[in-house]
Amino acid sequence: MKAALFYGEKDIRVEDRPTPEPGPGEVLIGIKSAGICGSDLHNYRGNRAATQDVPWEQGHELSGVVEALGPGVENFEVGDRVGIEAEHLVGCGHCRECKRGDYHICPQRGMVNGARHSSHGFSSHDVTLARNCFPLPDHVSFDEAAILDCYACGVHAVNRTPVPVDGATVIVGAGAIALTLGQVAKACGAGRVIMVGTRPEPLQTAVECGAADEYIVNADEDPVQGVLDRTEGEGAEVVFETVGGEAQLIAQCMAMARRGGAVSVVGLFTQPQTLDSQAQGMAKELVLTWSNSYSSWRGISEYQTALDLLASDRLYAGPIITHRFRQSQIAEAFAAADDKRASGAIRVVINH
Numbered sequence: 001m002k003a004a005l006f007y008g009e010k011d012i013r014v015e016d017r018p019t020p021e022p023g024p025g026e027v028l029i030g031i032k033s034a035g036i037c038g039s040d041l042h043n044y045r046g047n048r049a050a051t052q053d054v055p056w057e058q059g060h061e062l063s064g065v066v067e068a069l070g071p072g073v074e075n076f077e078v079g080d081r082v083g084i085e086a087e088h089l090v091g092c093g094h095c096r097e098c099k100r101g102d103y104h105i106c107p108q109r110g111m112v113n114g115a116r117h118s119s120h121g122f123s124s125h126d127v128t129l130a131r132n133c134f135p136l137p138d139h140v141s142f143d144e145a146a147i148l149d150c151y152a153c154g155v156h157a158v159n160r161t162p163v164p165v166d167g168a169t170v171i172v173g174a175g176a177i178a179l180t181l182g183q184v185a186k187a188c189g190a191g192r193v194i195m196v197g198t199r200p201e202p203l204q205t206a207v208e209c210g211a212a213d214e215y216i217v218n219a220d221e222d223p224v225q226g227v228l229d230r231t232e233g234e235g236a237e238v239v240f241e242t243v244g245g246e247a248q249l250i251a252q253c254m255a256m257a258r259r260g261g262a263v264s265v266v267g268l269f270t271q272p273q274t275l276d277s278q279a280q281g282m283a284k285e286l287v288l289t290w291s292n293s294y295s296s297w298r299g300i301s302e303y304q305t306a307l308d309l310l311a312s313d314r315l316y317a318g319p320i321i322t323h324r325f326r327q328s329q330i331a332e333a334f335a336a337a338d339d340k341r342a343s344g345a346i347r348v349v350i351n352h
Contacts, residue, residue, distance in 0.1 A: 034121030059121025182211030
């Protein structure tokens with residue numbers, strides 16, 4: 001098979017590797033599409049832990065076709081089209097968190113038989129747990145299925161912090177997570193969604209694809225004042241932060257929230273955040289939550305929920321996938337995803 005191997009930062013090479021064989025409870029997938037996630041860019045920018053083996057494979061937004069079955073797999077056949085829940089979210093199955101369905105916060109998350117487990121969507125083939133595979137309806141494309149991971153994150157965020165039917169929901173950020181979250185929020189009944197970002201182009205796309213009703217461009221106006229101006233000075237009932245990184249955005253989100261409102265942190269921060277716990281948190285009695293990936297909610301798979309919403313045409317993935325590259329162009333694909341201002345990318349997909 002052709003494996004995309006990551007040697008650190010921008011050193012990505014496509015090399016020949018033996019095609020793996022599925023073990024008990026596993027299937028071999030011929031990968032068709034894989035999205036480049038923001039966490040993939042953390043590695044690309046040099047933030048990967050030094051203790052990890054080099055080179056490594058990655059790519060956890062993926063879809064493909066079943067090519068072989070491991071022992072004991074009876075619910076799939078060779079040729080089945082599937083979306084794949086990210087393998088790094090697998091839990092031990094025995095701890096308190098796993099037993100209540102929150103395997104995404106298992107203390108041993110991502111470990112299988114004592115070894116680190118992850119998805120390899122940027123390679124041509126991957127062995128995955130059969131239970132992490134979800135049959136795709138014929139009308140759901142592989143590219144759409146590849147970003148079900150983003151949609152599932154949105155489902156989890158809205159499950160943890162429900163959106164108001166009346167009043168405003170604010171989403172800070174205009175990347176793929178923001179747009180997929182906005183579509184999920186609208187599908188779940190959000191009455192009014194305001195998106196805040198730095199580039200007008202993806203914000204306009206958000207409006208066109210039903211992820212937002214209106215938007216604020218940071219360069220044109222102060223985002224906090226912009227939210228207050230659009231909410232009669234009260235602020236939003238719910239604010240979702242989807243950017244992460246190094247900026248002090250949680251404090252900004254708290255300033256956007258109304259008294260008694262809620263802030264949900266979806267973005268992955270690489271720097272500590274400073275909060276005004278008295279003037280913003282205590283005085284306004286805000287609810288502050290974190291939303292980490294996804295798993296199940298009240299016994300129902302959040303990935304399946306996302307797939308059901310997509311398959312029923314309540315989500316519109318097409319405009320969010322802006323760039324497509326072949327595996328042989330993976331260095332160009334990561335460069336486009338890394339510099340979205342220059343490339344105009346929202347979500348970049350690798351096609352095999």
